[in-house]
Amino acid sequence: MDGEILRDPTRRFLLKTGAATGGGLLLSFTMAAEGAAAGATEVNAYVRIAPDGKVTIASKVPEVGQGIKTSLPMLIAEELDVDWSAVTVEQAIADTKVYGRQVAGGSMATTLEYDGLRRVGATVRALLIQAAAARWSVPADSCSTERGVVISGARRASYGELAEDAAKLTPPDPKTLTLKDPKAFRIIGQSHKSQNLDAITTGQPLYGIDTRLPGMLFATFAKAPVFGAKVASVDLAPAKAVKGVRDAFVIEGGSNLQGLLPGVAVVATNWWAARKGREALDIKWADHPTSAQSSAAFEAKAAELAKGPPQRVDRADGDVDAALKSAAKTVSATYSYPFIAHAPLEPQNCTAWVKDGKVEIWAPTQNPEPGRRLVAAALNVPEEAITIHLIRGGGGFGRRLNNDYMVEAAAIAAKAGAPVQLIWTREDDIQHDFYRPGGWHNLTAGLDASGKVTAWNDHFVSFGEGTNFAPSAGFNATQFPCRALDNYRVQVSVMPLGAPTGPLRAPGNNAFGFVLQSFTDEVAIAAGKDPIAFRRELLGEPRLLGAATERDSFHTGRMRGVLDLVAETSGWGRELPKASGLGVACHYSHMGYVAVVVQVTVKDGAIKVDKAWAAVDCGRQIINPKGAEQQVQGSVLDAIGAALHQQITFEGGATQQSNFGDFPLLRMADAFDVEVRFKLSDNNPTGLGEPAYPPAPAALCNAIFAATGKRIRSLPVGDQLA
Template sequence: MNKTVGTTRRAFLRNTALGSGGLVLGLYLNDAAQAAVAAQSPGSTFKPNAFISISDQGVVTLISKQPEIGQGIKTSLPMVLAEELSVNWQDVRIVQGDLDPIYGSQSAGGSTSTPTNYQDFLRLGATARTLLTQAAAETWGVPADECAAENSFVVHAKTQRKLSYASLAAKAATLPVPAAATIKLKSPKDYKLLGQRIGGVDNEAVVTGKPLFGIDIKLPGMLYAVYEKCPVFGGKVVSANLAAIKALPGVTDAFVIDGTANLNGLMPGVAIVAESTWAAFSARKQLKVQWDEGAAATQSWDGFTRQAESLAKQAGTQVQRKDGDVNAALASAAKTVEAAYSYPFISHASMEPQNCTAWWKDGRLELWAPTQNPASGQNLVVNTLGIPKEKITLHITRSGGGFGRRLSSDFIVEAAAIAQRVAAPVKLTWTREDDLRHDHFRAGGFHFLRGGVDAQGRLTAWHNHFVTFANRVMRDGKSVLQPGSGANLSGDEFPGRWLANCLIEQTPLECNIPMGPWRAPGSNVFAWVFHSFIDELAHAAGRDPLEFRLELLGERDLVPGTGERGTPYNVGRMRAVLKEVAARAGWGSKKFPRGQGAGIAFHFSHRGYIAEVAEVTVSKSGQLKVDRVVVVSDIGSQIVNLSGAENQVEGSVIDGLGTLMHPELDIQRGRIVQGNFGEYPLLRIADTPPRIEVHFLRSDQPVTGLGEPAFPPLAPAVCNAIFAATGKRVRQLPLSRTDLSWR
């Protein structure tokens, strides 16, 4: 088990100063082509752009710069460095890097951490290995090409002499950095570490309850805070019984924060600061606030639903794609299908509620936060409170789940605003009710679809009118409606680019509900809508769902497009995973009795090509059991950490099933109704599939991430299997709203 060290950046620089000789290498990730790798001579000051340090005691310290939110990046990215460095993994110590521009991007979202760092980290590790090899060659007086690095040693092949990295560190630190053209990366066939199953570096600390998370932070003299916001989004404080709250036991202060109009920023509210979390929570129960709830108090989910149904009868206000003549194609189709799909707002519901510790002292602000996007949090504090960026230090703690929620930084700016009024470090902790009712939610949505197939059973027409949710924002001095994160439908989404007659239109529905990224934004619901409706069309055509999809994909290698989702779509990769998952699952070879069935779906999301088959049993009374899920993924040429990759796919399946079955948030009088897990159930162990089979196809493509791509196909695969078992279509989420009973 590798040891993970929790430390501040300053402490790390102090503790790793190589006064007795050592090697430190750094890399500017924002200019990888001109990678600035600096060798440090003995006794010189450590340079803060370092990712690798090797002490003369043989300890290899690697900086993990990305936030760890459970996706395993704190293990996998250092593995990339260690592989090219040819180091013994047991010699490695991993330090979580704090926010520092020298590290380049430090955001964990969109499954980007691996693809944006992989090649850079290979080169960084290889450069360090090259210097160590050169140091050994010069020590022996032999050509460097006769030497090879392995397992934290450099070996001279002809004489079998070897020197440890510890003994070479001081000399390597004096050598000039080799030219980039001379750095040779290993062949993947020679990898010893990448592709293996490596346990998470924090696993032991997690299971034994060691302090790793933001909520674990404790500082001398620390105070504790809670923050009460208006239950209606955008509401303001009129008055509060502050004097009575200040008089309560353990309370040190209570005050109003005016906040801003930014729904995703510092909302107005009342802060209570106390000597313990319990004292703060107890005082909050006696807090009485008169709110100006504003216009949003009239909004409700039922009202949104009625508006969407009315808007569906009109033309969309935004045309996202228009090819051919959809109405004519539908009129001439042998069969047509119409369907309306809808899904609610839901919460991220991460197990660790939002929290942040802040210390305002001598004009400087120090923050400890479980954040997915530390730079965004720092910028929000700068823009909201006017504190210069150079006066802010942000320490990145491990997060107890993120799923996109911690890409937002409202909890950070709240803690910072409270800290400015407190002469001590203060930890802000949200309750579960805060977390559910003041989330930046996955947007709800309504899709009104029409499709047609010809006499040969081919899809000839597709029309999707998407009624989405949008907030009103100021842009270039104008008030405009901006769809929430993941609530903007690209015209390049499948099957838009594949059809001669396609109309994709969108109508924004104004709301005051704050929205934010939610695992696999957009794809998490679009895949369910598209691949469920495609299944409906396949059934109408009397076609096998797999055959229908393969025909629709066609034989072209690439389908061009524009925009984030409109990157060139590699048809060959998708056909390969679709065929492989069908073969692995035995698609079409089983005869299921009534009440059992299989469904298939695929989706291209966050650079990953994923196909899934789900097998289900539905009792006559409508009880669902997902018996088996088979997943085939193509995420490029190399799996970094097989254990982590399997974990991400299995987690996506379980999370996808839980999201399909249970969560929904009702909105009444502009506020979220549900407050805790008793009203917002999550998936239980007994409901998880007993068999989740994970397979990877290697392709000659760049390595990419896996935190999100396997999530989207699960819901349509299960719903299509439910139809195969019962003849019932699921067109509304969550699944609990559909009666699955059958006779």
């Protein structure tokens, strides 16, 4: 669609209608909104109605397993008033001029799109009613709709019959339209299986790795173990001698860890030949400044920084030092967490075709536009010459927010002179990730004689330079119990890092939930109080902490609601078998309030997770209940699997882990039941892909303490109980 994308805090709309191919109605809809909770965003939906009444809805946000390709079109279909069985969903192409924000990240899709996409459906429905009213010469308000049909008295006309007439009309201002009362919902709030589920379960080609083009070649790309090191020398002849290999060449690359790095590409008629050719290479890598970095050195430096004065103070409320000095009891502990990789089951891949000054890309990306910019800069082509097809990703978890694999594929295709599909090995994927960064929290809390918290101090040691954190290494200084205590302080010290870092599911919070809720549990035990009762006391009366317009505001009543619900559903306080324990944690992130209880049994140092319970407040409406439940279950399983087993370590500036043998995922045999309850509240609906992750590791470790008396202060748990 041509036209300016409007940026108007009063929610202005730009709409165009036209005839769809083969007849029918095609509606382009662009909306921009600046909401208090959502921030500035641009929203677009695309609807097509065929003469037979079939409706095609484009899903604008990339699908990486979070179910958004189902839930967002449900919003349109509900207000359009059609049967869900009549709807076909198509993945939209990457085009912000038409669709606005197209990012699968931050659990923001529902938050940003809920109102706007409902108005898309309502606008199409209004056009169809106008068309019917004009045909019958009756007032529009005498017409109603029901399951794809406009009705006025005894008159009936299907949407397919009216589509061409509707295409000639001027759309109404969507702001003037009345949306459905949620009590009348027939699609929203009902469980629907994921789009493409049948194709997924029967192994049909859907993913980026399944893309096939005429004359397509396959490629591998070898990069230095030390991030960003250049190619010093390489003999390409052994690779070129491998049967099926078409070419091998050096990519010079640059120093930007998020862009095109130096390496050697091997291009072949099949991927196995490309891999064999790569294995035949003898590459000498140039020295690099970060080759001396190691996990042991990071650990030692973190301990040194913790003992000294902080480099800066990010927040200071009240007089923490005085409050700690006058406290009846103080509790101090250091908590740490490691670097971890995303490890999606589908490794990074991208298919690119560079021809006649244009670039066409098929990518399972979570965030296509930065990839477009990378490719444009690397190939020296205008951004408008690049077409990006959004292909379903086999997991993302934040990894596919970076587009290094996209620019690599485009650079290789440009030199190969043919369409090329680049596929990373599993070793590539784990050793060249944008890792969740490690960190250390040196915490002290003060208690009065009644066991009430009077002061809280955190000296946070992380990675960065000067006043800047490394990507995703920062700490939000407004984390609860900030603003609930008069005396609260966050101090910061950082050290340099040569490894690339980036967001992982529930960025930052995935680690902070473990630290803050584990330490809260430790303080509760020191106060001689039940962990849930202690949290209730710390939360206090229901109130909003922080401005209502801030994403980092915190409502104590909403958190108390999920805490009480999870206590009830888990049977908190019941008697357990010997060597078993219950642990609780609650955390707010991505506008969702989640409390988790985990039950474990520990025998002879072996940990068995028996069950988990999760209570979630993500607003007044669950769009697709079954999909929502699965997102929460997946978050809890993912988080606990990582907490038990996963870490990335460095030696000589390079990643030491390489595959699932030394970076294990949670196995089916170790999976456990996760019972999910939703607590509806009178708040705007928000996302669910991430908020249940942060509290789960702390609930696990608090359960281990309840079962064994041993406090886990560093992750992964591993063999700490052996």
